[in-house]
Amino acid sequence: xxxxxxxxxxxxxxxxxxxxxxxxxxxxxxxxxxxxxxxxxxxxxxxxxxxxxxxxxxxxxxxxxxxxxxxxxxxxxxxxxxxxxxxxxxxxxxxxxxxxxxxxxxxxxxxxxxxxxxxxxxxxxxxxxxxxxxxxxxxxxxxxxxxxxxxxxxxxxxxxxxxxxxxxxxxxxxxxxxxxxxxxxxxxxxxxxxxxxxxxxxxxxxxxxxxxxxxxxxxxxxxxxxxxxxxxxxxxxxxxxxxxxxxxxxxxxxxxxxxxxxxxxxxxxxxxxxxxxxxxxxxxxxxxxxxxxxxxxxxxxxxxxxxxxxxxxxxxxxxxxxxxxxxxxxxxxxxxxxxxxxxxxxxxxxxxxxxxxxxxxxxxxxxxxxxxxxxxxxxxxxxxxxxxxxxxxxxxxxxxxxxxxxxxxxxxxxxxxxxxxxxxxxxxxxxxxxxxxxxxxxxxxxxxxxxxxxxxxxxxxxxxxxxxxxxxxxxxxxxxxxxxxxxxxxxxxxxxxxxxxxxxxxxxxxxxxxxxxxxxxxxxxxxxxxxxxxxxxxxxxxxxxxxx
Amino acid sequence: xxxxxxxxxxxxxxxxxxxxxxxxxxxxxxxxxxxxxxxxxxxxxxxxxxxxxxxxxxx
Numbered sequence: 125x126x127x128x129x130x131x132x133x134x135x136x137x138x139x140x141x142x143x144x145x146x147x148x149x150x151x152x153x154x155x156x157x158x159x160x161x162x163x164x165x166x167x168x169x170x171x172x173x174x175x176x177x178x179x180x181x182x183x184x185x186x187x188x189x190x191x192x193x194x195x196x197x198x199x200x201x202x203x204x205x206x207x208x209x210x211x212x213x214x215x216x217x218x219x220x221x222x223x224x225x226x227x228x229x230x231x232x233x234x235x236x237x238x239x240x241x242x243x244x245x246x247x248x249x250x251x252x253x254x255x256x257x258x259x260x261x262x263x264x265x266x267x268x269x270x271x272x273x274x275x276x277x278x279x280x281x282x283x284x285x286x287x288x289x290x291x292x293x294x295x296x297x298x299x300x301x302x303x304x305x306x307x308x309x310x311x312x313x314x315x316x317x318x319x320x321x322x323x324x325x326x327x328x329x330x331x332x333x334x335x336x337x338x339x340x341x342x343x344x345x346x347x348x349x350x351x352x353x354x355x356x357x358x359x360x361x362x363x364x365x366x367x368x369x370x371x372x373x374x375x376x377x378x379x380x381x382x383x384x385x386x387x388x389x390x391x392x393x394x395x396x397x398x399x400x401x402x403x404x405x406x407x408x409x410x411x412x413x414x415x416x417x418x419x420x421x422x423x424x425x426x427x428x429x430x431x432x433x434x435x436x437x438x439x440x441x442x443x444x445x446x447x448x449x450x451x452x453x454x455x456x457x458x459x460x461x462x463x464x465x466x467x468x469x470x471x472x473x474x475x476x477x478x479x480x481x482x483x484x485x486x487x488x489x490x491x492x493x494x495x496x497x498x499x500x501x502x503x504x505x506x507x508x509x510x511x512x513x514x515x516x517x518x519x520x521x522x523x524x525x526x527x528x529x530x531x532x533x534x535x536x537x538x539x540x541x542x543x544x545x546x547x548x549x550x551x552x553x554x555x556x557x558x559x560x561x562x563x564x565x566x567x568x569x570x571x572x573x574x575x576x577x578x579x580x581x582x583x584x585x586x587x588x589x590x591x592x593x594x595x596x597x598x599x600x601x602x603x604x605x606x607x608x609x610x611x612x613x614x615x616x617x618x619x620x621x622x623x624x625x626x627x628x629x630x631x632x633x634x635x636x637x638x639x640x641x642x643x644x645x646x647x648x649x650x651x652x653x654x655x656x657x658x659x660x661x662x663x664x665x666x667x668x669x670x671x672x
Numbered sequence: 673x674x675x676x677x678x679x680x681x682x683x684x685x686x687x688x689x690x691x692x693x694x695x696x697x698x699x700x701x702x703x704x705x706x707x708x709x710x711x712x713x714x715x716x717x718x719x720x721x722x723x724x725x726x727x728x729x730x731x
Binding site: 202205208209211212213215216217219220335340341342343344345349362363364369372373376377403404406407410413414417421 | 677680681682683684686687688689690693694695698700701702703705706709710712713715716717719720721723724
């Protein structure tokens with residue numbers, strides 16, 4: 125293997141810069157003691173519009189955007205573009221629920237979605253389900269970030285075989301783990317500025333220079349069209365076919381509904397100072413969507429440029445994640461490619477940090493404090509969260525070895541199947557307590573059980589593995605205890621959507637029965653007015669870290 | 673609940689794939705499939721912005 129030294133040196137220099145920033149961040153905008161979860165886990169709950177924009181943007185636009193989506197476009201065509209309608213839909217859909225969640229969380233001091241569920245239903249079981257689901261769903265999403273980071277490292281020549289081949293990834297990840305441990309949410313918030321500056325620089329250069337070099341967007345699309353026409357697979361192409369339109373729209377809708385159920389996306393929203401900060405961000409965040417759409421199209425630019433993905437020495441197969449890095453390598457000078465690699469690498473680290481912090485908050489608040497040690501002090505809580513953030517990261521490393529889907533994007537989509545099962549418990553509960561506690565639990569069991577069963581049965585044609593190969597299900601394979609309602613149909617659908625529908629149906633059925641029987645439905649500690657309180661209201665719970 | 677909030681449902685139109693699932697007409701080299709979906713970004717922003725100004729906080 126040949127190491128690309130110029131790229132590696134620039135990448136390392138920028139990586140060292142953000143590491144220094146990460147440690148310095150502990151003191152940035154310091155309020156009270158970092159020994160309190162409001163400080164370590166939510167940055168003091170006082171981020172304004174700009175910081176929130178960078179922070180949520182850093183959450184949402186990740187290795188998913190820069191590596192996984194273009195890889196899917198490169199391999200499967202128009203299907204991969206579902207990421208654009210997904211980010212179009214997400215803000216209008218979550219605008220009002222997110223405001224309600226922010227207010228009720230500030231009135232009652234909630235840090236996690238599971239805290240809210242506990243307050244709303246008074247059921248520790250339900251809160252535990254939400255916490256466990258959040259932690260588990262976050263791990264494959266972090267694993268996707270790792271896949272992105274590793275793609276860049278392998279492109280730079282650090283493409284070793286076996287376990288030793290993963291060594292550079294481990295080093296980068298341990299450094300990330302240590303400064304997250306030290307600085308909490310402030311580290312990714314501060315680094316997000318560097319990340320976005322780098323990414324905008326790289327992308328603006330790429331979308332101007334690449335089409336000029338490759339004969340304009342028209343010929344880029346023509347080259348992609350020619351490639352997909354030549355393949356035998358009927359489902360690829362630069363427009364959708366008959367069998368994947370349902371999948372396209374269920375993926376877009378399912379992803380949009382899932383996004384703000386992820387604990388890390390909520391962390392970004394709850395760390396903001398006021399309702400207005402969230403409102404402004406729901407209007408301003410789609411600026412990222414343009415960038416996302418253009419980056420997705422880099423997958424086609426790679427086709428037009430004749431880019432070949434690197435053969436991953438660990439798996440022995442071409443690694444489609446390396447398509448965008450190899451495109452930069454082939455079309456730009458070494459030093460600019462180095463900056464682009466750093467942008468992608470740091471773009472994977474920021475969300476990985478935020479995700480692990482959010483999962484750690486869940487562990488500490490809703491499992492450790494609720495079950496293991498009820499009288500934990502604020503210091504002990506924060507200590508637990510710090511350790512949990514390490515455990516979650518290493519769980520993600522393990523997943524990358526265990527689950528090997530055809531496209532890395534399926535790591536995120538599998539996470540989506542899991543997190544979507546909390547939609548009735550968290551999002552619906554923001555509006556109504558119609559669903560019964562036990563109905564919600566039954567729905568969760570049905571949705572999760574069926575969703576995971578369906579995922580287990582999806583093979584990966586590229587690696588020949590039989591399980592967890594993707595997230596698209598042919599309706600033909602949709603079986604309910606042996607009954608196949610759509611036998612013979614090759615139309616595909618997103619598993620998460622199927623599982624969510626089953627979840628809602630089961631929850632509604634059980635609710636109707638239990639309501640007839642007048643079974644006790646838990647106590648609600650929230651008042652209708654709690655969902656509208658804003659900054660400055662005397663009913664908001666003071667931020668604990670600021671008192672010490 | 674303000675009626676303006678219903679504007680938030682408008683972007684859901686982007687889910688109707690047969691509306692735009694074609695190559696032609698192209699715009700600046702972009703097939704219809706792509707540029708129409710890009711166009712939905714400002715549509716979404718506009719809907720959210722109007723709700724922000726008109727209704728956002730009414731109970």
